Amino acid sequence: MRRVVIVVYDGFQLLDMTGPADVFGAAGLLCGEDGYRVEPAAVRAGSVRAHGGITVTAAHALADVRGPLDTLLVTGGWGTPAHLDDRELVGQIARLAGLARRVASVCTGAFLLAEAGLLDGRRATAHWGWLDRLADFGATPVSERVVTDGKIVTAAGASAGIDMALSLLAEARDVPTAQAAQLAIEYDPRPPFDAGSPATASAGLAERALSLIA
Numbered sequence: 001m002r003r004v005v006i007v008v009y010d011g012f013q014l015l016d017m018t019g020p021a022d023v024f025g026a027a028g029l030l031c032g033e034d035g036y037r038v039e040p041a042a043v044r045a046g047s048v049r050a051h052g053g054i055t056v057t058a059a060h061a062l063a064d065v066r067g068p069l070d071t072l073l074v075t076g077g078w079g080t081p082a083h084l085d086d087r088e089l090v091g092q093i094a095r096l097a098g099l100a101r102r103v104a105s106v107c108t109g110a111f112l113l114a115e116a117g118l119l120d121g122r123r124a125t126a127h128w129g130w131l132d133r134l135a136d137f138g139a140t141p142v143s144e145r146v147v148t149d150g151k152i153v154t155a156a157g158a159s160a161g162i163d164m165a166l167s168l169l170a171e172a173r174d175v176p177t178a179q180a181a182q183l184a185i186e187y188d189p190r191p192p193f194d195a196g197s198p199a200t201a202s203a204g205l206a207e208r209a210l211s212l213i214a
Helices: 014-034 087-097 109-115 131-137 160-172 175-184 203-213
Strands: 002-007 036-042 046-049 055-058 069-074 100-106 146-149 152-155
Touching: 002 014, 002 087, 014 036, 014 100, 014 160, 014 175, 036 046, 036 055, 069 087, 069 109, 087 100, 087 109, 100 109, 100 160, 109 131, 109 152, 146 160, 152 160, 160 175
Parallel strands: 002 036, 002 069, 069 100, 100 152
Antiparallel strands: 046 055, 146 152
């Protein structure tokens, strides 16, 4: 069974965890004993409050996690800035990255990877409202949904985490398995509105959206 450890902390974005978890969960059903086991982990095991008030359970304390890992995935979200100076969290991410076949982040989780020294000189992406700040952390910002640089894979905003998980599944297994997982979770985005992009949205809409995450 391939282990996927997802790092969570108070204020993380729920979809950053649940999107990839659903992809790997579907893959686990498709692949049987050669599938995936998703393990949420935090600085301390137990309840972790996501942004929006929903509480999830971290199965493990990060310090108790041992390798090898298939994937270490770090979530992002509104709570990320408050944790960039958390030496225990950042130190455990750095340690576990050395035990993982690949390391991934969603949204502002990229900044925790950067604090752990994992993005120095690498191409990376993050939520559009934070993307340019990656340069201050030693990374090269790339405005794409999913960016792969060596064993490090970063995804932009929360929904991009699903794209990333499907890409990782295709890389590890094959495209038909990833397609089956995508179909199983009915991931076929058809938003009710065309909000545009950060470059094309009206100034007022972009400002209102940015006020939520900046």
